[in-house]
Amino acid sequence: MRSEAERWTGALLHGWVEVLTLFGMLLVALALIGWCWNRGLRSTDRRGLMPWRLLLTAYALVLVLRYFHEGVLPSIIIAVGVVIAGLLGRSGPHRGLWVPVMLLAALLGLGLNLSFLVLTVLIMLVLLFSAGRGR
Amino acid sequence: MRRRKRGIGKGWLLVAVPLLLSFIVFAVLLGPRRMVMIAASSFLSTTVDGLAEDPGPHGLRVLDVRIDPAYLDTLGADLPWSGGTKYPATLMQDGIEHPVEFRYRGMYSASHFLGGKRSFRLYLKKKSPLAPYRKLNVINPKSFNMVNNHLGMWIAGRMGAPVPYNEMVFVRINGEDHGVMEMYEQIDGDFERIRGLAENDVPVYKGDYPPIVDRGLPEKRTLWRSADNWEFEGKADRTLSDAKLRALVDVIDDSTLTIPARRDTLAQLIDVDAYARYLAAMLVVNTKHMDQYHNQWLVMSERTGKFQPVFWDGLLMFPPEGEPLYFINDALAHWFLRIPEWRLLRDRYAYAAMRDLHHSGAFMQEYDRTIERIRPSVLADRNKYGHVTLYPADVHRFSLAHTISSFAGMRATVNAYWDRLSKRLAANAVLVERDAQLHLNVTSEAPLRLTWPATEVDPPMIVAGADTLYPEALHGSWTVVLHRELGLPEGSWDRPFANWQHYLVMPMDLDVRFPLGVPRQLVITNAITDEPIR
DSSP states (O other), X not given: OHXXXXXXXXXXXHHHHHHHHHHHHHHHHHHHHHXXXXXXSXXXXXXXXXXHHHHHHHHHHHHHHHHOOSTTHHHHHHHHHHXXXXXXXXXXXXXXXXXXXXXXXXXHHTTOHHHHHXXXXXXXXXXXXXXXXXX | OHHHHHHHXXXXXXXXXHHHHHHHHHHHHHOHHHHHHHHHHHHHHHHTGGGOXXXXXXXXXXXXXXXXXXXXXXXXXXXXGGGGSOEEEEEEETTEEEEEEEEEOOSSSGGGTSSSOOOEEEEEOSSSTTTTOSEEEEEOOSSTXXXXXHHHHHHHHHTTOOOOOEEEEEEEETTEEEEEEEEEEOOOTTTTGGGTSOSSOOOEEEEOSOOOOSSSOOOOOOGGGOGGGSEEXXXXXXXXXXXXXXXXXXXXXXXXXXXXXXXXXXXXXXXXHHHHHHHHHHHHHTBOOSOSSSSEEEEEOTTTOSEEEOOOSOOTTBOOTTOOSEEEOSHHHHHHTTSHXXXXXXXXXXXXXXXXXXXXXXXXXXXXXXXXXXXXXXXHOOOOEEESSSXXXXXXXXXXXXXXXXXXXXXXXXXXXXXXXXXXXXXXXXXXXXXXXXXXXXXXXXXXXEEEEOOSSSOOOEEETTEEEOOEEETTXXXXXXXXXXXXXXXXXXXXXXXXXXXXXXXXXXXXXXTTSSOTTOEEEETTTOOBOO
16 A cells, blocks of 8 residues: 555656656746847846746646647647747737747657757847847 | 845745645655655656657667557556456558557566556467567566666577577557567477477476466465476476476475485486576676576476576676675575586686676677667657666656666676676685695685696595595596585575575685695696686
């Protein structure tokens, strides 16, 4: 009985750390992207570092993709995610970030961490080299 | 500005405090060390494994199994008890469907049935892509490096011990990756026939934990206590083999026999050379995984009519405590290792393996080849499950970092152990004094061989301590081996059925008297390595 309970506690911890790690990875990526986003703006126009609404939406996509990762389902989930991001991103201060960040979340959800890293760097570079006013 | 900063601080606190509390709860429930190890395996598997994208084509065979998911659900409903029923499945090979039967296997080790990579067995038709094998176990590897059993088997096979067919494969079930697994022949009466050593099935006995009849693990049984503890496998006639097995059990149980009487009786029942190779392989592989209770096989050879063992599930570097030279894995080894000639035969096989595998680098070449072959499949395997702590219940997903570190650790462990073993077998800590007689004081463990030119026709009588020895003629010389006396560590139980005992080699302080005085051209060599002692 004790062993059964330990088994589930261990599994719970493993899963808990996994979701925290995914959240942490997304959080760090978004913090870096948020910082780069703010670099292109005047200090008075700068908003918070972390777009929380975007973070939570992207994280939801990560978790859903983590569970449904075989067959055609991921494609449908990503498509729906991008459409939702487009709709949600029409208003708010980080308008131009929603779609790229959802793509970033899709990569993380599919376990493509290297692509996730590369896309993060790419987004950061684009933001650093582009003028804030045009976004 | 000040107000905004305080707001962020509160937000972070709201997140950080419950997080911290959750880890405190887990630390209390599991213990801090265990918690850290599970958390680390989860963190690393989430972060590191995803870096390996597009690892290239598999170097391993891809085993593509299709089975109705409803059957999988039924098999997995109440593991390990629910996994034993066979269900129809399909093995896909080059686009052709081959009918097979499928069931889960492995009740005793949690890594077989917990987690997402469950071990299973396939029952194949006579004509299948995996012929001539009819029963194959597909096992979740027990170690992080996934190959230590596979390589243990390779070593034993190279040393001439009978081994089952063993191959690393990449498994897909119903189109989804199941990951790297170890395909393993289930031994049956056809063991010799499929190797071209016999025309028909031969008697085969399995020495393992008792079969499970109810929801509960039965008590372990000491295999050599009774012939009934060995389960017959296959369809061969068992009349003679049963009688021989009973005789073997009687010899092992009888503690009154003298060493020569025991040697002569055992030699009629077991293939001494096969056993010497088997025990040598156990020493070289450094495993204690075949014991008084499980992982044993007896195959009665059609050619010799004697029993030979099969090296089974010999995990590489799963060592007995204290690294003994003469580890007693079971009751037969208890007596086998007491017979000096057989002990020497085992040691010579072990040393020959050291020269072949270690000194010539054959093992490390095979190790590198294996890593090269397995690498793309390990990189593609996102379903690596194993014991991430020493607790049986902790079968969780582990990472590439675990695998890479385990490969490096295994390389270092094997090299260090084989360095020590080679030195130990080749050690010559011998003090020699020659006057009217030969005085030998030996603190190393190898027996000594004395050789001198033969000048007479009849073998001279040599007196070594209280024993009288008659040398053998060898290439115009006389030669005699001074075997070592064995003892047991203090507090050990000198009984064949005692578990995990070992022998110690006693120091030798001996006077050797020759009839005509110590021969001038007497050569003393290490009887294991044949190196002269200067």
